[in-house]
Amino acid sequence: MQWETVIGLEIHAQLATKTKIFSGAATAYGAEPNTQACAVDLGLPGVLPVLNQEVVRMAVKFGMAIDAHIADYSVFARKNYFYPDLPKGYQISQMDHPIVGIGHLDIEVDGKTKRIGVTRAHLEEDAGKSLHEDFHGLTGIDLNRAGTPLLEIVSEPDMRSAQEAVAYMRKIHELVQYLDICDGNMQEGSFRCDANVSVRPKGQAEYGTRTELKNINSFKFVEKAINIEVERQIDIIEAGGKITQETRLYDADKNETRSMRSKEEANDYRYFPDPDLLPVYISDALRAEVKADLPELPQIKKQRFIDTYQLDAETASTLSSSKELANYFEALVKESGCDTKICSNWVTVELLGVLNKQGLAIQQSPISHTRLAGLLTRIADNTISGKIAKQVFAAMLASDDSADAIIEAQGLKQITDSGAIEAIIDKIIADNPNQVEQYLSGKDKVFGFFVGQTMKASQGKANPGEVNKILQKKLKR
């Protein structure tokens, strides 16, 4: 039988605010345990939540970016369950009235564009962390993360393969960073994903029973976890079994999913409107403000790069994948005055090659766009050749010097003075009578020997065009 996979994702993006969603405690990552958990975050008696305006603004921004309906009023609700990393015994979340309603996002897989529906995006508070190192058989609770704002982005079950799921997740990851609403750091848990996975016979309209894969926190694991879960489900059904609706945890070490029974028991969350908070109203003024503040979105930027800089789709896609990279590229074009293809080549091949190898983001690039522009300018004005430029680039990586300073210090300036080149060539012709003979007698290949010798003698600095021209003249048959 042919099986079809159905996937929906729930993505939790930590919003990049300075303070918690309902308290004035800092959200900085990596602080000493419980030093960034104030009375509100700890759920001490009598304290009350007050909503952070930046959180609202960021959610609206996201909603606008996915063309979503943004509700005039949204309501916070309490989701009740007991867990030690949840101090109040309820999580403040949104249920019936989320801030962001139905929207969509286009992904590209195998060169084809597919529209993925976003059901909703709602605001909620993050929980703390349980530390499982052994404290004499006990678990330690750190509530620094408790109350960190989260935007939970829920997709429609529109994805049909792990590949599509990853493409969607990457797209959201790219978008939230574009919008400056999430730092996207998956190691630190700022961007997390749960996947709802089911299978059905191809052509069947009803969905199969789904399982929820929890906390799969890298693009690679999302793909692996979904694939392994799909296999598991198909195996069960083909063996005549039934899928149990449950939460499963992906074990990356064993590459398997396993049931999380602890999360299963009695999950009656008893949602009801939080009486400590009032409905959140999104005014027209706020909408206008956020709209004005909205950056050019990746899709639009990509098209503009294709149109304005005559880039191919793939290069444009790479360069627009992050706002910082796109800004770097555009600044480079402007500052170097070079051909846009040379600029895009240097960024995507040379620079990203180095950054990827060193695991650096463009913001951490050891060479600023201004310094790189200095180098490209020297290629354009024939001061150095492309080959020498790579040598200068390597030197720039290792120092803070400008391209000019390195060219100067290492004497890498191209020799364009035809007199100087003529002198070198004359000497080579004089020193190699046999080769001159051979060439003159018709062996065209030998011409390359003279070019090579000239470049060698000039330590690569002779302008190759000039060398060619003079050699043609001198060795006229």
Next chain:
Amino acid sequence: MSLTADDVNKIAYLARLGIDTQDTESYAKDLSGMLDLVAQMSNINTDDVAPMAHPLDQVQRLRTDAVSETNNREAFQKIAPQVEAGLYLVPKVIE
């Protein structure tokens, strides 16, 4: 509406509330009484009435995103039942 001792036990577990076995019946009786009292509401047609979650007809006030809290761990943990290395300790959490 009449609740059984079994119902009471289920609700009590949902609320993580320890109840002495010998008291379960009396809770069942009291709760059933409360639900009977509450059941008077069903006599009224409220189809066209909007639920009122709050007495204030106001919208949520928003706070500026500026850090106003400082580390107060020592004071907060002084009243905690069990802490170590700045962490609250609880019986082992099994995922």
Next chain:
Amino acid sequence: MHTKTIAQLAKGLRAGDYSSQELTASYLARIKQHTELNSFITVTEEQALTVAKQADMALATGNAPLLTGIPIAHKDIFCTQGVKTSCGSKMLDNFIAPYNATVVEKLDTAGTVSLGKLNMDEFAMGSSNETSFYGAVHNPWASNTVPGGSSGGSAAAVAARLIPGATGTDTGGSIRQPAALCGITGLKPTYGRVSRFGMIAYASSLDQGGPMTQTAEDAALMLQAMAGFDAQDSTSVEREVPDYSAGLNNSLQGLKIGLPKEFFDDGLNNDMASCIETAINEYKKMGAEIIEVSMPNLKLAIPAYYVIAPAECSANLSRMDGVRFGHRCTDPVDLNDLYIRSRGEGFGTEVKRRILVGTYALSEGYYDAYYIKAQKIRRLISDDFKRALQEVDVIMGPVSPSPAFGIGEKTSDPIEMYLADIYTIAINLAGLPAMSIPAGFIDNKPIGLQIIGNYFAEDKLLNVAHQYQQVTDWHQQTPQGFA
């Protein structure tokens, strides 16, 4: 001097008739002398004397705030930094609050001297103060009767003149009903008028703090200090606080008093009805006009309340889990054992009942039938009041169906206890301000007149109450043995 009102004491302090230290010491002595009432959970003697000393210094400068040096006490629901804040529960018997409630902070700033923390029904759930972990409070008018609840300690202490004024909170009548049963003046302000920050939540959409005093004049003084916007409470209202004392002496000529016929139906006993009628007649003499109003949905207030309040409390009390503060059971074997035993041991029977009902009402399959239905009824009740208050300035009626009942009399039947709040609960659902003022005696036990006003009309209520207290002396009566 212990029978004096706050207004009189403030004058005396300024005139140098006595110092705050003398006043404080004298009230502290009375508190010690009358421990049989069990009105206090904690007495902060040393702290009080230190603050009184500072108050005397401030008074000497001549520009101290009005309440400087006045002894008061707080219901033990308000967090007081460095002082045990138990909420009447074993759960918080070891809870030393690390911060002050805004109300505490504001009264401190106004110069009051806090003498301690007052007994109350556990987590404010009760109408008799019998659910307190610290034992029942005795009504100073008849020691075998209850003071009412949940602010029973506050009411008994003020009635016994152990303190000239106290804070209370009112979720379904918890200021007004004990005020009535103890013969004092109690004011529940409009929801949002007084900050709830640091006031341990029972039912967040209903809770409101307010003053409990001998007179309306004193209530005005205390409310002045307690009211106002608080950025730490999202439900606090950004609205100017008027001068509550300024209009106390306004004439009531032409005042329109609404009497809901539902308050005066067969359910009200004759003695109570005649007391209220006598009080209304006083108002007629002052030139008020009496108008009958109808609020058909009033009878549904108790059912709606006993869904909404338990639902909210079931979540509000979830934070009491034995992890970060409060009672923790010994040697929990696992996480669920920690939760179940800590909470099972920490909470008393009434609190458990309400948590259970609330949990049930919110659970899957019952939410619409109970919670949503109750919220709809709430709207109907609120609309009834809005309609009536378009016609009249204030609404009057009884506070409680009967005067103080016997200790233990209603504990076996929780439903009967709930009915004690039949006249007060609707006001909380609507979020309106209301007062209870002494209006007579039945069998030598005080009863109260309830005055309900429009949103933020506390000044009007105080004016109406004060005028009554100018022509009657019920509020000046002191129980035997406490004069």
